Structures are given as C-alpha cells and as structure tokens.
Amino acid sequence: MPHPRPTRRGRVSRACRLVRGLGKAAQRRSPLHSETAATYQVALDRVRDLKRLFPAFYWEHIANRHITPRALMAAVTAFLSLVNNELFAIEDVGVLEIPMDPLRALAYTEDGSRDPLIELEEAASWLAQPRPEMYGVGTEGILEEETPQQLLTLALWHLCRNTNWSIGVDIGDVIGFSYVEQDIAEYLVKLPSLPAGVVMEHLVTAVKLPPWSDQDEFDELICYAFARTDNAMANTTNYEIDIVYGGQTDEVWEHALELASVAREAAELAARYGRWAHSVADDPKRELRRLAKALHTAAEAAALTKPQRTKTLIEVLTDIEQVMV
Secondary structure (H helix, E strand, O other), X not given: OOXXXXXXXXXXXXXXXXXXXXXXXXXXOOOOOHXXXXXXXXXXXXXXXXXXXXXXXXXXXXXXXXXXXXXXXXXXXXXXXXXXXXXXXXXXXXXXXXXXXXXHHOOOOOOOOOHHHHHHHHHHHHHOOOOEOOOOOOOOOHHHHOOOOOHHHHHHHHHOOOOOOOOOOOHHHXXXXXXXXHXXXXXXXXXXXXXOOOOXXXXXXXXXXXXXHXXXXXXXXXXXXXXXOOOHHHOXXXXXXXXXXXXXXXXXXXXXXXXXXXXXXXXXXXXXXHHHHHHHHHOHHHHHHHHHHHHHHHHHHHHHHOOOOOOOHHHHHHHHHHHHO
C-alpha cells in the first residue's frame, strides 16, 4: 500500500504534556510534575500497544506486574523488542537499550530506583511515534551526509542527469566518497548521458535489461535509485527524516501493522536492488556498458511511442478560422 510521505515540520524540542479536559469542579492538581506525568502517559500508551499488538505476551508476562519505574521501563523495552522482531526494524539511535530477546527486558530486580523514569523521560518524544528504519538510497542531503553510494546508483544518476529525474548534484562529488576505483570512475563519467527532455516515467517501463527485466516491477528498481517508488520508506533515509523533516513523520503507533507491511515491501525492494548492484560491481565495465545501452534504447523507444500532444482550444479555433478564411 502507498505510504504517506513525511510532512515537513520543525523539530519538536519540548516534551509532550498531558492535558485533561475536566470540568472546573473536578480538577485537582496532580501529585506528579507535568514532565513526569507526560512520561508516564507515553510509556503507558506503549504498554497498551503491547497489549493490542502482542496480547499473548502481555497476558503471560506483563498483566500482573505492579507499576513501578523499573517495571514500566521493562515493559516498554520488551514492547520495542517485539516490534523489532515481529513488525519492523526500529531505527537504532541509542535512546533506549532494546534487547534482542524481549524476555531479557523483564529480567530485572526491583530496587525502588527512579533512574528508569529519568531514562523514559529523556526518550518520551522518541517513544511518542514509531521510528522505523528507512530503506532509501538518500537523494536529499547527499553531500552533507556523505554516505557512500553503490556503483549502480552512481551510474543511474550520471546517465539520467539531463532528464526530469536529475538529482541536481555533481556525481563527481559523490564518487569522491563512494570508494570507486579510479579507472572505473573515469569509465563511468565518460558514459553518454541521456539527452535532455527524456521523460523518465515513459523510459522506465520500456527498459529491457536481462536478466533483471524479466522480474516483476523492474521499473521499480530504477525508480528506487531516484526515490520515485510508490513506497515512502524506500524513498527516504532516517538522516533525511531527521534533517529535512525535523525528525517528525505522520506515523502513529495505531497504524503499526500497516507500517509493518510497508516496511516489508521496502526491505524487499532494497534487497532486490542490492542484488542488481552487486552484479554490476562484479563486472563493472561490462554491466555499465549494458546499462547505458539499455537506457538509450529505451529512451528511443519511449520517444517513438510517446503520444501526440493534444491541441489546446485556442489552437483548434485558430485552425478552424484558417480553414474558413
């Protein structure tokens, strides 16, 4: 299913606060500091998600525990471990220590310490929404992050630099931190780019490049290199989410199952692209030559089959007037 693209929002620096809409007569001051109350709310919400998504685990291991800071921390980290194992990979940013085995999170000794509550408070804004691992190659902030790119990706960016999918970056700069051997880099930049005016949406459906073109949705592999797939998790990276979108997305834990489905599709697409990229790296000059030829052939085919532009109303009326004169 298509995945909504993150909305551009600034970084939220303050912790979320719990607000209850009670009548004036029913209002009373909470014995907890507002930040502590908000922390409990976020943590308990994740325990509710554990009950909803993993009911068998909840009733066997969580339901009868007393609520203490350490028990709450254990339940939250067990939940994140289950998400990692059964739904989608969570971005590893070191906010909380997430064990591989969720039962390890529950192996604690109750000592009355409030330290776990402090850790949860520091992680509250991060826990408030899902933080899945993204699978894109990274087309925004390329030069800032300097993540090495695969040779296939560099070749596609170079060959399509004059098209409507140009990423607007000098590929030579990206090659510089992508560990490409000098002779291969020189060979790559000499490959003839597609001419200006090529519409990539038409080209990708016309590419024939065995053995890859005999797979379903081969065009998605090319789209992947340009962040143009139908799957937003395959179109972006966690770095871009953090820098471009301020670390915020539209995702909510209530949609965790749908998010898991999108994540699986993105991971599968990234894996397929990786297999293609490895075949290019194994015999770079031959595969780059084949790729360039296939793209140019597809561009010519797409140009021949491109539908004629429909005339505007003004053009039609002008033609009629010329006939009548």
